[in-house]
Amino acid sequence: MPLDPFPTEILTTEEMARADRLTIESGLPGKELMKNAAAALVSVVTRMLQTSSGRRVLVLCGPGNNGGDGYVAARLLRQARMKLRVGALTPPSNLRGDALAAAAAWDGAVEPAEACLLANADIVIDALFGTGLARDIEGKAADLIRRLNQYRRESGVRVVAVDIPSGIDGSSGAVRGVAVEADATVTFFRLKNGHLLLPGRLHCGELTCAHIGIRSAVLGEIKPQTFVNAPGLWRNLLPLPRVDGHKYSRGHAVVVSGGFSFTGAARLAAQAALRTGAGLVTLASPRDAMAANAPALTSVMLREAEGAEGLAALLSDARKNVVALGPGLGVGEATRRLVETALEPAPEPDAKRAIVLDADALTSFAGELETLRRLIAKAPGAVVLTPHAGEFARLFGDAANDGPSKLDHARNAARLSGAIVLFKGPDTVVASPDGRASILAAASPWLATAGSGDTLTGMIAGLLAQGMEPFAAASCGAWMHARAATLFGPGLIADDIAATLPAVWRELVGCLEAVL
Numbered sequence: 001m002p003l004d005p006f007p008t009e010i011l012t013t014e015e016m017a018r019a020d021r022l023t024i025e026s027g028l029p030g031k032e033l034m035k036n037a038a039a040a041l042v043s044v045v046t047r048m049l050q051t052s053s054g055r056r057v058l059v060l061c062g063p064g065n066n067g068g069d070g071y072v073a074a075r076l077l078r079q080a081r082m083k084l085r086v087g088a089l090t091p092p093s094n095l096r097g098d099a100l101a102a103a104a105a106w107d108g109a110v111e112p113a114e115a116c117l118l119a120n121a122d123i124v125i126d127a128l129f130g131t132g133l134a135r136d137i138e139g140k141a142a143d144l145i146r147r148l149n150q151y152r153r154e155s156g157v158r159v160v161a162v163d164i165p166s167g168i169d170g171s172s173g174a175v176r177g178v179a180v181e182a183d184a185t186v187t188f189f190r191l192k193n194g195h196l197l198l199p200g201r202l203h204c205g206e207l208t209c210a211h212i213g214i215r216s217a218v219l220g221e222i223k224p225q226t227f228v229n230a231p232g233l234w235r236n237l238l239p240l241p242r243v244d245g246h247k248y249s250r251g252h253a254v255v256v257s258g259g260f261s262f263t264g265a266a267r268l269a270a271q272a273a274l275r276t277g278a279g280l281v282t283l284a285s286p287r288d289a290m291a292a293n294a295p296a297l298t299s300v301m302l303r304e305a306e307g308a309e310g311l312a313a314l315l316s317d318a319r320k321n322v323v324a325l326g327p328g329l330g331v332g333e334a335t336r337r338l339v340e341t342a343l344e345p346a347p348e349p350d351a352k353r354a355i356v357l358d359a360d361a362l363t364s365f366a367g368e369l370e371t372l373r374r375l376i377a378k379a380p381g382a383v384v385l386t387p388h389a390g391e392f393a394r395l396f397g398d399a400a401n402d403g404p405s406k407l408d409h410a411r412n413a414a415r416l417s418g419a420i421v422l423f424k425g426p427d428t429v430v431a432s433p434d435g436r437a438s439i440l441a442a443a444s445p446w447l448a449t450a451g452s453g454d455t456l457t458g459m460i461a462g463l464l465a466q467g468m469e470p471f472a473a474a475s476c477g478a479w480m481h482a483r484a485a486t487l488f489g490p491g492l493i494a495d496d497i498a499a500t501l502p503a504v505w506r507e508l509v510g511c512l513e514a515v516l
C-alpha cells in the first residue's frame, strides 16, 4: 500500500454532486463520466476475477446513476467475455437521463433484483445506490441487501461496490437502515467522508479512487475542508533537522508526570516526544515520584516540579516551548490547577508555548467546558486536545453532538473549545477551529493497547516542539502513530511505538527525497 493511496481532499455527497455538475457544465457529458466510472470498475473486477477460475458476474442495478454505472459495466464486462446477469430494482424503462440511456444500451436479459438468484455468481456488483441515497433503505431493497450480505458470509462470493456500498451515507458513514458489505469499493474523483468514517469504512473492503475525467480545478470552487490524513496533507510541513541546527532549535518539550504509582504513562509520552524529534524533553515529576522516574530515564531529562507552583517555575524558562499533560495525572482539582498553569500566558510576551491536553487533564474539566474554553482563549500558543470517545463525551457532553457524524462532532468540539481536537479511534478525526479537518485513512487495530494514547500525546508534543503548524502536527502525529503500529504489527505494546518511529521517519524522509 503506498503511503498516499488517495487524493488529499475528501468530499461530502453534495460537494461531489457539485463537482459532477461543474464538469458537465464545462463540456464533458455525464455519459462520458459514467463510461469512465464503469471502465474503472471493470478494471478492478477483471483484476479480481484473474485470481479465480470463475467468470460469472451478477450486476445489481438501482434506480439512479449508480445503477447506470452498473448497466455500462455489464456491457463492458460482457465484451470482455465474462458471463453476465443483471438484476434491477426498478424496471430499466423507469430510469432517467444517463442511467436510462445506459440501461437501454444493455440488450441482455434483466431480472427483478428481489427475485434474483445470488448463487452461480463469482462476483456480485453492487450498483444499487450511490451518493444519491436520500433516506433509509426499506422494503424489497433492504431484503435484497440482507440476503446478499448473508450469502456473501456463507458462500465467500465477492462483492464489489460501485462508488460506495449501498446503504452507507456518503457524508456521514452511517448505515441508512441496512448496507452492503463489500470486498472492494471503487469510487470516483475523490473519497467521500463515508468511505473513511466508521461504520462506512468497515463496509468498503479494499478502496480504490479512480480518475474519471473530473479536473482537480473544480475544487478551487468547491473549497473542500476535509482531507485524508496521509503524508500528502502535511509532508511539506514536516520538521527535519537542519545541518546548522542544534538541540534547542528542535524545541524543548515538558511532559508532566503523575504521582509515585502513576509514572509510566508520562514516561511513554516523554520518550515518544524525543523519538518524534523534539531536541530536548524534560519530565516534570512530583517529589514523591522522583525515585520512580529517575532510574527509568536516560535521554529524557528529569526535573522535580511539585504541583502547579513547581510546574510554573519550570515553565518560566521560555525555551520550553511545549507542555503535555494528562496521562497518569489523576482526575480532580490538582490536575485542574496544573492545566491552568500550563495554559497561563508565557512569561515573555513574545514567547510561545503549545499545550497538549489528554486523558485526566480533559476529564478534570468534565462538564466545565466553558471554564476550559476561557483558559484556552488566553493560552500562549496552540492547544491540542486528544480525547478518546469517553473523554470526549465527558468534556463536551451533548454540546458537540450536532450533526450525524464523528467528523461533525469533532468540528463542533474544535469550534466550542477554540482548540485543535483530535478525536481518537480507528477513524481518528483532527479538527481545527478554523474548519479544517482530517480523517485517518489507515489505522491499525494493534493500537488498542494500554498506553498507546499516552504515546500519541508525546508524539504530538514532539512535533509541536519543532514548530510544526498545529493542525498538521496533530494530523501527522496520528498518522505516524498508526503507521508505527502497522509496521510493528502483531504483539504491539505501547513501548514499541516509539521504538518503531525511526522506521516511520525513514519512510517519510525517503519519500521527501523522492519529492524534492
Ligand SMILES: NC(=O)C1=CN([C@@H]2O[C@H](COP(=O)(O)OP(=O)(O)OC[C@H]3O[C@@H](n4cnc5c(N)ncnc54)[C@H](OP(=O)(O)O)[C@@H]3O)[C@@H](O)[C@H]2O)[C@@H](O)CC1
Pocket: 020, 030, 033, 034, 035, 037, 062, 063, 064, 065, 066, 067, 069, 128, 129, 130, 131, 132, 133, 134, 135, 136, 137, 138, 141, 162, 163, 164, 188, 212
Ligand atoms: N452524476 C454524474 O455525473 C456521475 C455519477 N455517477 C454515479 O451516479 C451515482 C449518483 O447517482 P444519483 O444521484 O442518480 O443517485 P443514486 O445513488 O444512483 O440513487 C438515486 C436514486 O435512488 C433513489 N433513492 C435514494 N435513496 C433511496 C432509498 N433509501 N430507497 C429507495 N430509493 C432511494 C432515488 O429516488 P428518489 O429519492 O428520487 O425517490 C434515486 O432514484 C454515483 O454514486 C455514481 O455511481 C458516476 O456515473 C459518475 C458520473
Ligand SMILES: Nc1ncnc2c1ncn2[C@@H]1O[C@H](COP(=O)(O)OP(=O)(O)O)[C@@H](O)[C@H]1O
Pocket: 359, 388, 424, 425, 426, 427, 428, 443, 444, 445, 446, 447, 448, 449, 450, 451, 452, 453, 454, 455, 456, 481
Ligand atoms: N481498533 C483500533 N483501531 C485503530 N486505532 C485504535 C483502535 N483502538 C484504539 N486505537 C488508537 O489507540 C490509541 C488509544 O488511546 P487511548 O484510548 O487514550 O489509550 P490509553 O489511554 O491506554 O493510552 C488512540 O490513538 C486510538 O485512536
Ligand SMILES: [K+]
Pocket: 066, 126, 127, 128, 129, 130, 161, 162, 163, 164, 165, 166
Ligand atoms: K453502490
